[in-house]
Amino acid sequence: GQPGGESRVIIRGISTINASASPLYVVDGVVMSNFELLNPNDIESIEVLKDASSAAIYGARGANGVIMVTTKRGNAGKGVHVSYDGSLSIGKMARKIDVMDANEWMSTFKQGLENANEFQGKNFTTDLSQIFTDERLFNADGSPKYNTNWQDEASRTAISHNHQISIQRTGEGSSIGAFINYTDQQGILLNSYFKRINAKLAYDDKPTDWLSTSVNLLVNHTWGNRTSDNPYGQGALRTMIEQLPFLPVKLDGEYTQTNIINTSSILNNQTDPNSGKQGFSPEGVGNPVELLERMQAMQYRTQIFGNAALTFHLMKGLDLKTQFGIDYHNNRDANYTPFTPRPMINQSSEGAASANNSNSLYWQEETYLTYVKDINKHHINAMAGMSWQEYNYTKFEASDSKYIDDFYGYYNLGSGTNRPSVGSDYDKWAMNSYFLRLAYSYDNKYMATVTGRNDRSSKFGQNNKYAFFPSVGLGWMISNEDFLKDNSLISKLKLHTSYGVTGNSEIGTYKSLATVSQSNTIIGDALHVVSYLDNMPNPDLKWEKTGQWDLGFELGLFNNRLNFDISYYYKYTSDLLLDRPVPESTGYSSIMDNIGAVSNRGVDILVTAYPIQTHDFQWTSTLNLGFNKNRVEKLDESASVDPVTGKRQ
Numbered sequence: 001g002q003p004g005g006e007s008r009v010i011i012r013g014i015s016t017i018n019a020s021a022s023p024l025y026v027v028d029g030v031v032m033s034n035f036e037l038l039n040p041n042d043i044e045s046i047e048v049l050k051d052a053s054s055a056a057i058y059g060a061r062g063a064n065g066v067i068m069v070t071t072k073r074g075n076a077g078k079g080v081h082v083s084y085d086g087s088l089s090i091g092k093m094a095r096k097i098d099v100m101d102a103n104e105w106m107s108t109f110k111q112g113l114e115n116a117n118e119f120q121g122k123n124f125t126t127d128l129s130q131i132f133t134d135e136r137l138f139n140a141d142g143s144p145k146y147n148t149n150w151q152d153e154a155s156r157t158a159i160s161h162n163h164q165i166s167i168q169r170t171g172e173g174s175s176i177g178a179f180i181n182y183t184d185q186q187g188i189l190l191n192s193y194f195k196r197i198n199a200k201l202a203y204d205d206k207p208t209d210w211l212s213t214s215v216n217l218l219v220n221h222t223w224g225n226r227t228s229d230n231p232y233g234q235g236a237l238r239t240m241i242e243q244l245p246f247l248p249v250k251l252d253g254e255y256t257q258t259n260i261i262n263t264s265s266i267l268n269n270q271t272d273p274n275s276g277k278q279g280f281s282p283e284g285v286g287n288p289v290e291l292l293e294r295m296q297a298m299q300y301r302t303q304i305f306g307n308a309a310l311t312f313h314l315m316k317g318l319d320l321k322t323q324f325g326i327d328y329h330n331n332r333d334a335n336y337t338p339f340t341p342r343p344m345i346n347q348s349s350e351g352a353a354s355a356n357n358s359n360s361l362y363w364q365e366e367t368y369l370t371y372v373k374d375i376n377k378h379h380i381n382a383m384a385g386m387s388w389q390e391y392n393y394t395k396f397e398a399s400d401s402k403y404i405d406d407f408y409g410y411y412n413l414g415s416g417t418n419r420p421s422v423g424s425d426y427d428k429w430a431m432n433s434y435f436l437r438l439a440y441s442y443d444n445k446y447m448a449t450v451t452g453r454n455d456r457s458s459k460f461g462q463n464n465k466y467a468f469f470p471s472v473g474l475g476w477m478i479s480n481e482d483f484l485k486d487n488s489l490i491s492k493l494k495l496h497t498s499y500g501v502t503g504n505s506e507i508g509t510y511k512s513l514a515t516v517s518q519s520n521t522i523i524g525d526a527l528h529v530v531s532y533l534d535n536m537p538n539p540d541l542k543w544e545k546t547g548q549w550d551l552g553f554e555l556g557l558f559n560n561r562l563n564f565d566i567s568y569y570y571k572y573t574s575d576l577l578l579d580r581p582v583p584e585s586t587g588y589s590s591i592m593d594n595i596g597a598v599s600n601r602g603v604d605i606l607v608t609a610y611p612i613q614t615h616d617f618q619w620t621s622t623l624n625l626g627f628n629k630n631r632v633e634k635l636d637e638s639a640s641v642d643p644v645t646g647k648r649q
């Protein structure tokens with residue numbers, strides 16, 4: 001994969017067609033984007049919320065599941081703890097595609113001539129020395145001088161290393177943790193790499209009996225050179241498979257291209273000099289080594305993430321917590337295709353450069369009450385609160401081409417002699433939420449949880465700004481019943497079921513509104529800027545909603561040395577967000593609307609074993625299996641209309 005690349009996580013199937021299917025990442029209570037930037041060494045624990053009962057507390061953003069991440073803080077014990085963690089890894093291409101070498105390619109070409117003679121009525125010569133006459137590449141008998149394995153030439157053995165220093169201190173009523181990390185990850189393809197420097201500070205204190213405080217601050221800076229991961233373009237991933245094997249990487253000190261090959265035309269009928277001639281020329285394919293070594297696609301990412309919280313202990317069992325968190329990103333991309341006297345991958349030979357810079361700031365504020373109470377065998381855990389979230393995004397980009405040399409690269413876009421292109425973008429959305437949860441258990445045997453969340457999002461239509469997302473969960477801890485309490489084999493047995501509704505709001509910010517665009521047009525003899533509406537408004541646009549039911553059990557054997565967690569689930573997503581065609585007489589081609597439904601059903605199986613558990617050595621094995629069946633249940637018939645008359649087809 002791409003060094004530093006983003007991994008794709010799907011939880012219990014894809015429940016959408018047009019919106020994002022990625023789960024919600026919540027780090028130390030704050031929603032985080034670009035989760036791949038987080039330093040894995042900072043992670044203390046990860047919890048995946050899959051069922052609706054647990055995910056419903058995140059309402060409009062929880063339909064794709066929630067991944068809860070807790071990062072490291074101060075030392076659990078008293079005193080100072082200093083540690084170093086380091087690793088070295090080696091990566092190679094796991095498997096190469098079996099392609100023809102130079103001799104096999106020539107043999108196949110000859111076979112093609114023979115097939116044309118036999119099946120197409122041709123009479124070509126099959127003497128390859130009459131066609132491949134370029135003395136730089138072929139011997140006198142037409143055999144190739146070079147035999148290049150382009151997958152070997154464009155890849156390497158990647159060596160990566162990671163270093164982390166942790167300082168954790170715990171005192172009377174307070175703790176602090178400081179962490180710094182450096183990562184250098186080489187890509188398997190030439191000249192691709194990812195580097196990261198990361199610093200994190202966590203501080204917890206309880207200055208009085210009625211107040212606890214915590215501060216968490218994380219700073220990431222990454223940089224690297226990426227390669228095109230599009231296998232359909234003229235990038236290295238394609239050309240390392242398609243490039244001709246009889247071409248060397250360099251010839252006379254210059255990178256080779258398919259356009260340097262000189263071939264001779266041959267007669268259509270080798271016995272008739274008046275039969276006309278047939279020429280042969282290869283498809284234009286770039287040199288993958290040159291693409292990797294000379295083209296630049298730099299990415300710079302800076303992230304500031306953190307939160308501060310105050311917890312007021314109002315009375316025994318009753319706490320009021322208020323927390324403010326931010327996730328700020330500054331992203332910069334810089335790309336340069338060098339000046340070269342030869343065409344490179346069918347591009348202009350004068351070079352091209354582009355750069356863009358974007359800034360995004362997400363903030364959230366949450367204030368909530370929690371109440372915990374034990375009354376004999378009854379246990380109550382209640383929570384109620386409110387939340388505000390806002391996201392702001394700005395971007396500027398520019399590009400130019402026709403550079404006379406490579407001196408400036410992408411650092412002086414204005415030195416290009418072509419007309420430069422510039423652009424900018426702005427985006428903003430906000431959400432306000434109210435939520436509650438009530439959990440009850442009796443004698444640690446019978447459990448029930450009720451959750452509700454009301455969300456309002458600026459993304460949706462004026463008539464559907466609000467949505468309510470409820471859930472209920474039930475559990476029975478059978479192993480605490482008298483008939484299983486002292487069982488030597490079964491140490492834990494719990495049945496659980498839940499049903500709930502969650503939402504998906506991850507669509508474009510202004511899809512429900514009539515947006516304005518601008519372009520240039522000629523009016524009279526002059527060029528004018530004109531404005532027009534480019535999006536049909538939909539005041540009824542609302543959330544995708546996913547109703548999910550699941551049933552499962554947790555089984556622990558041999559004093560919980562062997563554990564099973566197995567669940568069956570069924571998810572039904574309605575009000576899919578899709579572009580619905582409308583008659584072009586309206587002035588538009590489509591409108592964003594809620595149409596159709598998707599279902600997912602499957603089984604989750606988690607097996608965890610602890611074969612060895614001693615003071616000096618611990619061995620844990622985990623097997624995670626998932627089976628999912630995805631189905632498009634329906635698409636609204638009104639979504640298919642004649643583009644002129646508007647009648648259903």
